[in-house]
Amino acid sequence: MRHDGSMHSRSPHDLPPLPALREPVRTIGAREFDFSRQVAVMAVVNRTPDSFYDRGATFALDRAVDACLDAVVAGADWVDIGGAPFAPGPPIPADEEAERVVPVVAAVRAASDVVISVDTFQAGVARRAIDAGADVINDTTGLRDPDLARVVADSAATVVITHSLAVPRTPYPRPHYDDVAGEVAAFLAERVESALAAGIPPERIVVDPGHDLNKNTMHSLELTRRLGRIVDLGYPTLVAVSNKDFIGESLDAAREERVEGSLVAAALCIAQGARIVRMHNVRESVAAVRMTEAILGLREPAYQRHNMGERND
Template identity: 60%
Template sequence: MLSKHAIGKRTFDFSRQIAIMAVINRTPDSFFDQGSTFALDRAVEASIKAARQGADWVDIGGVPFGRGPHVSVTEEVDRVVPVVQAISEATDIVISVDTNRAAVAAEALRAGAHVINDTSGLGDPEMAGVLARSGAHVVLTHSVGPPRVEKPAAHFEDVVRSIYDFFQDRIARAEAAGVTRNHIILDPGHDLDKNTLHTLELTRRLEEFTDFGLPLLVAVSNKDFIGEALDREKQDRLIGSITAMVACIDRGARIVRMHDVPATRDAVVMMEAILGWRPPVRLVHNTHPTHNV
């Protein structure tokens, strides 16, 4: 049973609430936005705009997961920390930093971040200790091997079983280091070191990960599995992204990492209304004898 989670300055009841995580990339080679928020002022502006549009959370990334040129720890810190500082002074939104490096995580947390979104799932042996000492939340994401490098073709005997076993191991590793269990969030890693068939299967079977009793985060927005399923380029995947997100919510996802905040918010509010978690904004239709619309 999911409980309430105090994350940063906000509290979420994941038994009846979906949190919207906006994506802010301070990178020149980001997968979707192609560097549009690489400049510091643009990144801060986009973060504050996302908060105004209804995002509960912003995820700041300084290095993409996919293969590409090396980015030093110093450069990654220089990319993410000023954004964290500026956002934390301007809004009460939850701030996470997408990094797999413990040194970057430590600096980001000192600057005001509340969550580390670790796409390597504690690949850095120092990461769990940093998290335990800070008391921060962590997103444990399933991937295979280090980010930023070329990897062999994806292969799993049972992709869901592999992810499930990975989560068991990484939760145990985090708790052994002193991370509080209710500070752990799980992300099965849509498309990360997986092909489209793997990602579609983990989406169909997402509910199996609710066995852990921890919040599930999904990052499906504009991913290649949507492009390959629909034969759509990155800029034409919004409807597919929203559909995949809703399917994940129906199967237990409670945090959704998405690029288009207004469209996401409409879909999330509609899902919460359908599930009986929130009342309609207004109630007029067929509530009066003369109302025949």
């Protein structure tokens, strides 16, 4: 920004350049995003009795729908609806999971053009969710199930390909990596190739390094520091850092005391090229993301008054 308050294009000495995205302008559902200059806020709504963060607060259908629509009012670009936690526990049959998420998708789609994703690794759930109006399938297993890739390929949906190692709902004690950022990037590159081979076009692929998914706190911190390895793949990068255990362990903070740490982690990821952030605390997250965009020169301030007239206030 020049001293007269107007924006200018960044010089090579301002900020390090980010890798060019493949098809940075994305149409996802009814909305268009230019990820070369825009960050999407994805709100998390889980219709599960044992969800990681809200412990079942949005398990009732009306509570889940209200939470999605409240997130839209708070500024979310996207809502992510889940019906089965990734964490270890009894398997949830596809019909039961679909009964949890599909009515929420249908109700939110009837009320809003917000981007809707469904957090599932089951092909049958994905198919029913897409039919109900979901725009994105958010698969925490990195397309472990080839049927899921085929469901996405046969639709207009976008897919989020996430790094994880365990079979869903099973423990993976003491994960080990020699180079966590490099190994996660290699995994995602291989799974992207599988998605392309299944017929999913590159403009419908998003990648996620999977903070805390089969990773300890040191792994997630290193992934955050070295997120550029994931961004280098050239696909829009999603980060799900909100209220995760790596933040709690770093700060000695209980689950309900991790908001500030979550916002810092999200901002640092955005500075390295993340373009979708999956967050629980929507109002605070939207403000933090828009401020980060402004600092990085990706967006204009909402208005300019300070020291812009004859008086210096």
